Amino acid sequence: MLKPCICLRGSFVRGISRCCRLPLPRDLGYQLSCLYPEQPFSPGVPQLRWTDSQATNHTAEIFHTPSATTTMSFSSIFSEKRASKESTSSTSSTHSILPKSLVDYIHSVTERSPTYPTIPIQLVSDIHLEIFDPVFKTQGHLEYTIPRQCPYLILAGDIGTLNQPENYLCFLRRHCEIFDKVFLVLGNHEFYGTSRRDGFSNIESFFADDPVIAEKLVLLNRNRYDFPDSKLTILGCTLQSEIRPEQRDEIASKLNDFRQIKGWRVDDHNAEHSIDIAWLRDQIEEIAETEPDRRILVATHHAPSFRKTSAPQHEDSSLSSAFCTGILEGGAWRGWKGKEMVKVWVFGHTHWCCDFNLSGVRVVSNQRGYWFESTVRQDYKEDLVVDV
Numbered sequence: 001m002l003k004p005c006i007c008l009r010g011s012f013v014r015g016i017s018r019c020c021r022l023p024l025p026r027d028l029g030y031q032l033s034c035l036y037p038e039q040p041f042s043p044g045v046p047q048l049r050w051t052d053s054q055a056t057n058h059t060a061e062i063f064h065t066p067s068a069t070t071t072m073s074f075s076s077i078f079s080e081k082r083a084s085k086e087s088t089s090s091t092s093s094t095h096s097i098l099p100k101s102l103v104d105y106i107h108s109v110t111e112r113s114p115t116y117p118t119i120p121i122q123l124v125s126d127i128h129l130e131i132f133d134p135v136f137k138t139q140g141h142l143e144y145t146i147p148r149q150c151p152y153l154i155l156a157g158d159i160g161t162l163n164q165p166e167n168y169l170c171f172l173r174r175h176c177e178i179f180d181k182v183f184l185v186l187g188n189h190e191f192y193g194t195s196r197r198d199g200f201s202n203i204e205s206f207f208a209d210d211p212v213i214a215e216k217l218v219l220l221n222r223n224r225y226d227f228p229d230s231k232l233t234i235l236g237c238t239l240q241s242e243i244r245p246e247q248r249d250e251i252a253s254k255l256n257d258f259r260q261i262k263g264w265r266v267d268d269h270n271a272e273h274s275i276d277i278a279w280l281r282d283q284i285e286e287i288a289e290t291e292p293d294r295r296i297l298v299a300t301h302h303a304p305s306f307r308k309t310s311a312p313q314h315e316d317s318s319l320s321s322a323f324c325t326g327i328l329e330g331g332a333w334r335g336w337k338g339k340e341m342v343k344v345w346v347f348g349h350t351h352w353c354c355d356f357n358l359s360g361v362r363v364v365s366n367q368r369g370y371w372f373e374s375t376v377r378q379d380y381k382e383d384l385v386v387d388v
Contacts, residue, residue: 119232121297122149123386124156125187126156126351151181153181158301158348163192165202172213184219185237185300186203187349195262195264196264218234222279231291231295235283235284236299239277239301239304240270241269243266250319252266255322284341284342295343297342297345298342300346302349303347305358308358309363310350310352340360344386362386364384367380
C-alpha cells in the first residue's frame, strides 16, 4: 500500500491552499478529512485523509483503496492560535472542493512508482594492512577484523598492497564471509611495490580462484552495482585527482606514488582522472535518462572536494591536488544531467573523517588511519553506517 505523506500550509479561507513537504506547525493546526459522497465510488482514485495523531504537528496521508471518493473537501478546519474572525470565515467554507492544484499534486504523488526503503551501508577506508604494528610487530591482514554493523560494507581504498596478494586475499575473504556484500574501491597504496597492471592481475585471480570472493566481492573499478529489489545504484571508481600544473613538479618529487608504483607518472595519473570523470558523468547521465527514479551512491578513493575533506591545515597545501578533485564545488557539476540523483558520495585517501553536505550531496568519509590501535583516528567510527 502506497502511503506517502504530504502537508498543507497557508490559508484555507475561501478554499485557497498551497502544498509543502513538511509537517504543519502546531500554530496552523488545521484538520482536514474526506467527505464520502453518496454516489458510487470510482476505482483507483486516491483518497486524502488528514489526521492529528501527534501533539506537535499534523500529517496528511494519501493512499489507494479499491474505491475512493472523487470529490474531496474539508469537513472541519480549526486554529488554536488564530483570531476568531479568521476561524469563523474558515468554517464557513466547510463544503468547498479542494483546489485543482492540490488534486493534481495528490495524483502526481500516488501515481509514482512505489518507494523503496533505505539501504544501510557500512563505510571504512585507509586501514593500511601492509604496515607493521610497531609494538607487536604484526601485520593487519590476520589481526584486524571490521565488526559487522549491517549487511553491506564499502572499503574505500588503501586497504593493503596487492604486491602481497595472499595477505590481501586473506583479509577480503574473511570479510566476504562476514558481510553479504563487500564493495572494494582501489586506492593508490594498493599498487605500492608493484605495477597497476600486475595489481589488477592479482585482483582478477581472486575472482577466478575463490568462489566466496566471486560471490560476495564487488570491485568498484568503473563499475556499477544495482541493489536487487531496490532503486539504489552504487557507482565506483578510484577517481584519480587532477594534478594542477603549478603543483606538478613538487608533487612529482614528494609524492611516494611516483616512486612506489612501477611505471607511474604524473601524466598517467591525470589521464586516469580524465577517464574516471568521463565514465562517472556518462553513468549518471545514462541513469537519469533511463531510470530517473533511481538514487545513486558514488564511491571513490580520492576526495570530490578540496573543502572539508582533509585537515584544515592541508586544504591549501601545495600538494592538495594529489589528494582531491573539486568536482562538487565546480561549475561543471551544475551542468551534469542527473546530478540530483546522487545522494551520497563516500571517499578515503586524506586520512580525515567527515560528514557534510555539498551541492546537494552528502559527503562522507570514515578513515581509520592505520589498522593498529596506536594510530586510529579519534574521529573514526567503527560502527559508522550510512543509510541511502
